[in-house]
Amino acid sequence: MTKATLSQAEWTQRADLAQLVAALDADNLRWVGGAVRDTLLGLAVKDIDAATLLHPEEVMTRLKEAGIKVVPTGLDHGTVTAVVDGGPVEVTTLRKDVATDGRRATVAFADNWQDDAARRDFTINALYAHPVTLEISDYFGGLDDLDARRVRFIGDARERIREDHLRILRYYRFQARFGSVLDDEGEDACAALAPTLKGLSRERVAMELLGLLDLADPVPTVRRMFDRGVLPVILPEVEEDGLARLLTLTRTEAAQGAAPDAIRRLAAMLPAEPKTAEQVAARLRLSNAHKKRLARLAARARRPGDARVLAYREGMDVARDLLLLAEQSTAALDRWEIPQFPLKGGEIVARGVGAGPEVARVLRAVENRWLEEGFPDRSRIDQLLREELPADN
Known part of the structure; x- marks a missing residue:
């Protein structure tokens, strides 16, 4: 077992965590997982998890x-979950697997750190990492893999995947985030066992897929998933041209300083067919908001046109998405607020037009000309209204 010491990152010095450690006893507790990994990589730590020798009932009592x-x-x-000032901390008793079926595991509590690892x-x-000394315990060469930026399964890769099939997608997400050196055994295992992904809940698949697409540069990883037959299991709608669109989009995002967005990138991968997008959203159990957005972005056959008119009609977020998907600049939307069309139907009725379809026609005609002219002021709207009113008014 390799040992090292965790740097004294800010989170390791927090008073609320010291109170938690004191309650459970430092020798019964270790920080584990992402907080340790990300600290070693110099990344911001979001969530803190702890492993403990104590059983959950005793943890709660203490x-x-x-x-x-x-x-x-x-x-x-x-x-x-301990609710402390700096945010929730999950505290989990050491465990070992008793039985697994690829979707869930039956576990037993353990009293050995290596069994848990x-x-x-x-x-x-x-x-x-010990919460006081910050000494790191590494039972399977994780420190060397971290230095090499290599994502490697613990033990036999196929056995780890058979325990939980979602680990295939987790492997690719972690590879896209942390990896630079490929692990051939892991890649081969993921490809061989890719069909097992069909047995997972769609929500779990969607969570990992969107997590991958939300990373800074998922393209090389998605490409390998496609080439190795993993992506077609969960997204059979994606073809070669979809990967090309994803690559183009990520380059456009980078050039314009746009933040990564998983739904926008998923839309780029899918054909420009709203019905197909709706089917994918339903299969992945996406939220209604994501389903609606994905379908709208799939209806992108026409060029977006004027950026501000697009934002007025579609909303700022969808407009930015459509412009990026079309490789057009979003600069016109920066520091610009969508104006409200000031003309109301009542004003048209007051000019002598009877309530009904004619009011709607005039209103729509004035609004369209207002948009074509770049949102002119109220005096111009009044002039446009006079021009659009029926001749007998």
Whole structure:
């Protein structure tokens, strides 16, 4: 086992975490997973997880006695959540797998740190740090893999995937985020077991897929998923031209300083067919908002035209998406607010037009000319209205 020391990042010095450690006893606790990994990489730490020798009931009792709010978020799997000032901390009792079926695991509590590490997915996620000394325990070469920027399964890759089929998608997401050196065994295992992804819940697949697409540069990884037959299992609608569109979009985003967006990138990968986009959204169990947005972005056959008119008609976010997908500049939308069309139907009725379809026609005609002229002021709208009113008014 390799040992090193975690740098004294700001989060390791937090008073609320010190209170948690004191309640559970430092020798019973280790920081584990993403917080340790990301600190070693010099990245911002979002979530903090802890592993403990204590059983969940005792963890809850000790935390309550220390005045720390605790929520039994996953007692069946040994997890409780400590609610501290700096944000929730998941505290999970050491575990070992008893049985797995690729979708869920039956676990038993363990009393050995290495047993707990052995059931994790990748070596870079199985690094444990003592909360006081910050000494790191590395049982499977995770520190070397982190230095090499290599994502490697713990033990036999195929066995790890058979335990949880979602690890295929997690592998690719982690590879896109952290990897530079490919692990041939892992890649081969993912390709061989890709059909098992069909048995997973669509929500879990969507979570990993969107997480991958939201990264800075997912294109090389998505390409490998396509070439190795993994992507077609979860997105059979994507063909070669979809990968080309994704590449073009990411380059356009980078050139214009646009933040990555998973739904926009998913739309780029799919054909410009709203019905297909709706089917994909339904299959992935996306939210209604994401489903509607994906379908709208799929209806992109025509060029977007004037950026501000597009934003007025579609909303700012959809307009930016459509412009980026069409490789057009979004600069015209920067620091610009969508104006409100000031003319109301009542004003047209007051000019002698009877309520009904004619009012709607005049209103629409004036609005269209107002848009064509670049949102002129109220005096011009009045002039346009006079020109559009029926001759007998």
